[in-house]
Amino acid sequence: MSMNEQTFIREFSQKLYDGFGSVFVGSGVSKQSGLPDWYELIQPMVKSKLNIDITRNDDLILFAQYLMNYSGGNRGPLIDNIRQKLRRRYETNPYHQALTWMNNTSLWTTNYDTLLEQAFNELYMVEVKTNDDVIARASRTSSVEIVKMHGCIERSNQDEIVITQEDYEDFFVKRPAISQRLRMDLLHKSFLFVGYSYGDPDTHNILVEARRLSKNAPREHFMIQKLEQDSDKKTRQQFWVNNLRRIGIECLLVNDFPDITRILFEIARRSRGPSIYITGSHLNENNSDFQTRVGHLLAEKTNSIVLDGQSTGASRHVISSFMERILLLHGDAYARIKTFPNPYAAHENLSNNRDLLPVLRQWRADPLKAAQVVLAFDGGMGTELEVETAISLGCFIIPVTIDTVGSSSDFLTKNKKIRDKLQETCPEYLTKAESLQLEPEDVIECIQKVIHQ
Template sequence: MLQPNDVINEFSKALVEGRGAVFVGAGISTPSGVPGWADLLRDIARKRLDIDLNPNDDLPLIAQHIVNSTNNRGPLIAHFRDVLQKTFPHNKYHAMLAKANIKCLWTTNYDTLLEDTFRTHYKVVVHASDESISRGGRDKDIEVIKMHGCIELSESNDLVATQEDYDDFFENRPATAHRLRQDLIDRQFLFLGYGYGDSNIRNIVVEARRLGKQALRQHYIVVRRIRDKDARPEEIAAKQARQNLWLRDLSRVGISACQIDEYTELEEILQRISLRSRGQTVFVTGSHERDDATKESHPRRLGELLAEKQGLVLLDGQSSGTGREVTSAYMETCLHKRIDILPRLRLFSNPYAANPSLSNDMTLLSVLREWRSPLLRSAQVVVVYDGRMGTEAEVKLAKDVGCRIIPVPESPDGLPTRLLEDPVISQPLEALDPDYARKAREGYVSPEDVVECLMKMLYS
């Protein structure tokens, strides 16, 4: 079995390289109050079939029996719509996924929580049918592929629900099946929200088996160990033995398991993946009106030191002042030391640079956040020098998308000093580098202190 660090390291690397994808099951929506498969079917099974579900029931087959009872799938789908077309809040798992560098998500869920959460900061294209997958979509940051349809977008016949739907899936949805085959070969998947015996994941495993001896990539699944506080020890042992057999069978088709005891462990795994998936990236922000651009200035020295760190990538927001000092020194040092600058520097356009007076226009702050969103979503760490409302807007966005933040205090009442009073920023900083936090509260940190703290953040 894999350890959490194995999954974090390997899957984060896949996301950095653009070859990772997440496959989301019902367990990710459960904390939002969305009914799982059994809960969806329980009432209608009792009403239509006069049976009570038990944990060993084959749920797609139960759905098939419900349809067979009237030779009409309308009542089943109407029941699904009645239950699922409500307002459910997104949860911490959705939020953590939305902060990661994920370009492709597959899901067997009917609900819209996943795409709704990503739309906060991304342009999302949802594929809920074969026609949609065939048509594609150009203007997108994220693809969400709804393998079994969508409660809002799909026609009744397009929702995969019954045993017949599962049996005919690859015949009725050839474009989806082809895309799944290709992604299982081209991408590394992380499966989340699936449990032992889940009928949805069985369908995916069938497709992996059909690929046979083709070069499948290594995939990962995070599952909670079976626990039942009301069961006898021998019953728990038997259930765990069955779960282990299932996980061993998954490994046969390239899906390696990481078992956890508590869901808080999944939170930590996703939190670390969300940051590590952005790569060793840093963005430096501060006032565009800085006037100490000398060879001895703090930002210039920081830029020189960052250039010496192998593998680090500086994000250039094309800002004047602080950002330009850092970037100029960074580029000059790379060129002087004959370091290939192309993989070490990423440019993000800044329309404000064309007219610096715009940076103090309060009415354009919402536009600034929209323009800066791709940059901040790409940054693992943001270093903050003193600045005014433009800098404050970037820091707020950095917090929203989950960046780690290093304040660099320069004055008693400056922005970085105020940020040290924000527990969202100060608590992680205190836990990771208490020496830096202490020096920052005392009012001065050297460029060397900033880089040391930065490297701890990048590799923690």
């Protein structure tokens, strides 16, 4: 029996939230940006050099081997041809955006192109690993790791690109470190395979390992695909999906590509769990009683996880009162609070230093990627930057408007995305926020609606 959509989303989102999930990205993701797929990469060369008309059902890896054999064992012409096609300027697409929003620090891909790095580099410190020399190194600075198991068109030399039948056959021998890392991740993480179609040659080595490992310590994996429309292809696809289930991969079939996009964004939202980030000025102390009450209610009325960015002011009032009430209720403060570094916290004189804003944006990407909700009290340039970053990462912004003048009121009046989301999910809250009639209980009610929607 196939897993339904809601169960699929819930189960994989929970894996990500618990830190035991990852994503395997296939060529279908890049295809949405206009890049050629496997067939389109080699079909013109096969026709011009071998005078053979191939189809998508042919063994494309074998024909890549034929092309290399035709060149006397020289990989150069094949690799150079692919480089020319992939080095053109392509833009990232909604699939990439959804992946950057997921609460995930490690991705694998069989793609040669650089669109994944392009998408993540906009906000995160990224480390790309393409060969055995770098796979074992632990980075102290990157917040996202991308493992390109078949090489990279920009970073890899010709011998490191996995493309021919010989390359696939020798993969586990010639790339022992990447192979071992693949085994360990397949054993200890649940993967979502996205951008792969039935019979995709890029899945060969992955499925070989998944099948072998499933006999010893099965870990459930997930795949999402567009349902084939042609009758024969649909039958073939269903047999392939049944075979995937045998080795622990649950495949969700959807009607069209927009369905995949929608599901990826929903997984990204739910992967953050009931997490809240609080931002607001360290200079405005006028509303500390309101903020203290919000902290108490968060502890009493919700199961929220508060993400502490080590800021003073509004967030400190909320978090301190939250922790106080958790302890009085004999709760587990360590499980309810997660702390992240803040460059402004090093010294109070740094709090208004504009030169640190780029650093703050980069450092805030990690907690905001983990936050489903951002409570925004009135603040200055730091608060505005955090809200801007949160919006770019898909967080739900709840401005806490208490005064007529302040950034929280500006967020409501000047940002249509924030207003539209509130109107859809918390219309009563929006009405009260606009009329400056908010009570702490209203904030908690809105948070609960967002988290449980």
